[in-house]
């Protein structure tokens with residue numbers, strides 16, 4: 001019986017995802033050309049241009065007809081012996097080969113290669129290449145570099161990133177990247193996909209109103225950066241070559257891209273558009289919050305691309321800012337790869353920002369000089385040649401950018417082939433293994449927010465009638481009905497009613513039907529929340545409430561239910577559901593994000609106890625009044641006392657929440673113990689030499705300030721490690737997963753610091769009654785770091801606190817300088 005219920009629920013939800021996904025596709029397609037939404041296509045137009053990649057039209061999955069730029073066999077096809085070009089000489093390093101190639105081009109040929117749609121240069125044996133493909137949570141056809149048709153109709157759609165992040169499982173994050181890149185390589189072999197993917201989205205969620213929370217790994221910079229590094233490594237790394245010393249020759253499976261750099265998290269809020277928004281950002285927030293995930297994506301993930309954003313930062317468009325691009329990304333972080341513009345962001349410099357009234361040619365010149373290599377759009381290709389002729393562009397800047405681009409294509413095997421992947425084909429898309437991984441990601445991400453009296457999991461043995469209610473099932477109604485008539489065993493009805501025609505729930509007319517449906521049911525599952533009509537790219541929220549009459553629907557259904565009510569919240573951003581949290585008839589609440597193509601199965605597994613949930617919220621769920629009198633456009637993370645603005649994220653906000661960052665329950669219970677117990681206070685003593693200078697810090701209590709308040713981390717050796725073991729015991733009666741979150745807090749008297757910050761985490765599985773010892777090791781500089789008002793990274797002296805979990809264990813570390 002469980003199986004039937006599972007199947008019903010899965011099918012029902014699967015259908016709602018079809019609706020969600022096609023909405024996403026429509027929303028993306030319907031927007032201006034400058035936008036690019038991320039979604040999975042389930043059914044796709046055949047906008048086939050078979051010349052986009054180097055594959056012979058009827059190539060087989062075995063790759064027998066697979067070809068590449070320098071393939072000697074191309075002589076028969078194009079009449080050029082490619083081996084006569086030095087850029088095809090495998091003995092030379094990639095940058096030298098790329099310089100040779102660029103050196104053979106005329107200025108106008110060069111310029112044709114600077115847009116995402118890089119045209120063929122038959123004279124040099126170059127074919128057309130579209131750089132724009134997307135793989136946010138599975139291959140997508142949003143970019144023209146990838147398309148689906150009868151040959152490759154579909155790719156595996158993993159849960160949206162915010163839900164996958166809630167698993168707090170690094171291995172899972174990387175595995176998804178690996179599965180996606182395998183499908184991408186297979187699609188490339190079949191001439192349906194590119195090699196360069198503009199994913200992941202790694203902007204920190206600063207404000208709960210942001211429409212793109214679904215795409216991101218949440219509000220903590222370290223969690224976001226850790227997700228980024230893992231997903232990028234999953235996409236890019238070829239086993240055995242990860243450690244290649246020369247990063248300019250490190251082979252790539254596909255190329256990943258960290259986006260959108262930086263301080264980009266206002267889409268369209270009360271008329272403020274990302275295309276003209278000027279984010280006023282302090283250097284402190286930049287280093288500590290906005291840039292940290294990008295730094296980790298480039299340094300730890302070795303991403304081969306980074307995308308600048310639409311907005312300005314402190315007056316300067318990010319895509320034309322030499323400090324942000326050339327100096328920081330290329331200089332300080334040492335990017336090995338190319339920098340790309342968000343689509344048409346060079347154009348918006350002129351048209352939307354009207355920045356310094358620059359001309360088209362000047363915008364192109366300033367962007368190229370700042371370090372922007374590739375334009376997603378046509379500005380570089382359209383104005384690049386004239387701009388050079390009139391002296392707004394140095395041809396040397398074009399050459400440098402083209403070398404960056406071709407080196408990445410060479411690392412991908414675009415010039416020399418990559419036999420490792422030749423056998424990938426149709427049979428590698430949507431494999432049973434990938435679908436299982438998508439299901440597992442949803443299971444691991446789902447968060448149990450409330451579970452009074454252990455109401456979940458539902459036991460099917462005494463469940464005769466189940467009611468499923470909620471606006472998320474629009475398309476599935478007929479299907480559920482059919483199924484119920486045809487296959488549902490007599491005597492065990494499933495009553496389904498949406499209650500509202502859609503998520504916006506503008507009229508209350510169909511609420512009575514939902515109330516009717518729960519009548520007599522032994523349990524009610526209420527599926528509520530948001531969708532892409534409420535929160536999406538180009539669409540920020542104005543409130544944190546359930547839309548329309550959803551609250552009314554929920555309350556009336558709850559009142560009419562005789563059995564327990566389970567509320568399933570489908571949304572990315574947090575929603576104020578205090579009314580439901582407080583309602584004693586709503587026994588359990590689950591958050592399921594937007595759980596991907598296998599989400600229905602995962603939800604059923606959790607509801608009926610086949611899977612014990614262990615996910616944790618990667619964002620704070622604020623109360624609705626949090627955003628009153630506080631514009632989304634103020635970028636500060638810290639409270640602004642003079643204006644009465646509260647702080648943002650768990651690091652800076654001390655007020656009441658609906659559910660805090662890191663919240664998540666289990667069907668079992670865990671106990672923590674530090675083994676062996678560390679001394680009450682450990683000490684790290686760092687001896688300074690007389691070349692080293694102490695840094696001052698503002699203290700709330702000046703008399704508490706130590707003589708040497710802090711040191712610049714750059715000036716320390718930073719060898720000290722903080723090591724401990726946590727013994728996690730499953731003291732309940734069910735096997736389960738536990739996420740162990742570790743935080744540090746700085747000395748209490750320092751003014752203007754974070755309350756606490758995540759320094760690491762691990763997800764483990766512990767059988768009932770068993771325990772597991774989990775070792776942790778943290779670098780003291782990285783993990784106790786604070787960033788001062790000028791953006792310097794410091795290790796402060798004084799007493800720091802390490803907290804494990806929600807205060808389940810903690811100890812102190814005294815840092816001394818002498």
Ligand SMILES: *[C@@H]1O[C@H](CO)[C@@H](O)[C@H](O)[C@H]1NC(C)=O
Pocket residue numbers: 048049050051
């Ligand atoms: C691909 O290129 C060939 C030769 O250049 C041309 O004949 C054909 O029309 C092109 N196909 C498409 C779909 O553009």
Ligand SMILES: *[C@@H]1O[C@H](CO)[C@@H](O)[C@H](O)[C@H]1NC(C)=O
Pocket residue numbers: 117119120144
């Ligand atoms: C790419 O550019 C070529 C011209 O070089 C054009 O024919 C083609 O339509 C463009 N493709 C896309 C997808 O924009």
Ligand SMILES: *[C@@H]1O[C@H](CO)[C@@H](O)[C@H](O)[C@H]1NC(C)=O
Pocket residue numbers: 322323326327331369370
């Ligand atoms: C870019 O960085 C390099 C090396 O750090 C520096 O020499 C050059 O002047 C910079 N260019 C611009 C335009 O900032």
Ligand SMILES: *[C@@H]1O[C@H](CO)[C@@H](O)[C@H](O)[C@H]1NC(C)=O
Pocket residue numbers: 355356357
């Ligand atoms: C841009 O041009 C407008 C109209 O000519 C002028 O009012 C404005 O001051 C100019 N802005 C800058 C930054 O030069």
Ligand SMILES: *[C@@H]1O[C@H](CO)[C@@H](O)[C@H](O)[C@H]1NC(C)=O
Pocket residue numbers: 382383386
């Ligand atoms: C480039 O300059 C030429 C000569 O001034 C002009 O005719 C042409 O329209 C310009 N092209 C663009 C795209 O502005």
Ligand SMILES: *[C@@H]1O[C@H](CO)[C@@H](O)[C@H](O)[C@H]1NC(C)=O
Pocket residue numbers: 452453584
């Ligand atoms: C749990 O069940 C007991 C006994 O039925 C009841 O008294 C109590 O109020 C319930 N608690 C909650 C939080 O529902």
Ligand SMILES: *[C@@H]1O[C@H](CO)[C@@H](O)[C@H](O)[C@H]1NC(C)=O
Pocket residue numbers: 019474475501502503
């Ligand atoms: C829901 O279904 C109805 C009837 O089929 C349709 O008119 C309506 O547009 C659908 N709403 C959404 C959001 O798909």
Ligand SMILES: *[C@@H]1O[C@H](CO)[C@@H](O)[C@H](O)[C@H]1NC(C)=O
Pocket residue numbers: 578579582
């Ligand atoms: C929920 O309960 C809390 C604590 O009792 C109370 O402060 C809050 O006002 C209640 N909220 C709602 C929406 O009922």
Ligand SMILES: *[C@@H]1O[C@H](CO)[C@@H](O)[C@H](O)[C@H]1NC(C)=O
Pocket residue numbers: 701702703704
């Ligand atoms: C300030 O710090 C000093 C030294 O630690 C301590 O004695 C004093 O009580 C503190 N004052 C306040 C108001 O906390």
Ligand SMILES: CC(=O)N[C@H]1CO[C@H](CO)[C@@H](O)[C@@H]1O
Pocket residue numbers: 058059060064065
């Ligand atoms: C399977 C397939 O398409 N094979 C083709 C590979 O290319 C050779 C030469 O062009 C053709 O003869 C094969 O039919």
